[in-house]
Amino acid sequence: MPIGQIAEKLEIHRHTVARHLEHRGITIRVRGLANEHIAEAIRLYEGGLTLAEVGQRYGASAQAVRRAISAKGVTIRPRGRNRHLVGSA
Structure with a gap:
């Protein structure tokens, strides 16, 4: 699921989502x-x-x-x- 969709669903900023994913060691796909x-x-x-x-x-x-x-x-x-x-x- 794209970061933008996660952010929208959780009603938080996409940068916050990215930070949480990176903190947990989840690789983020390069756009x-x-x-x-x-x-x-x-x-x-x-x-x-x-x-x-x-x-x-x-x-x-x-x-x-x-x-x-x-x-x-x-x-x-x-x-x-x-x-x-x-x-x-």
Whole structure:
């Protein structure tokens, strides 16, 4: 369950939730796309998958994928799928 949902359910701040989890030794997932996945995410995106599809593979949002691969110099396609690339990923 995301920290934000826990905080909302308990009616406390998300930072308080994070502190409690860390204090108890519970690992908090990093938001976004992990560095070790960026190269493969770029390959998949350039192969024709959408940002959302790449994100689903790695448990990240489309926006997180966009930020990560843009930072590596990848040009983001206009919205929608390039139909001629489908099936090449």
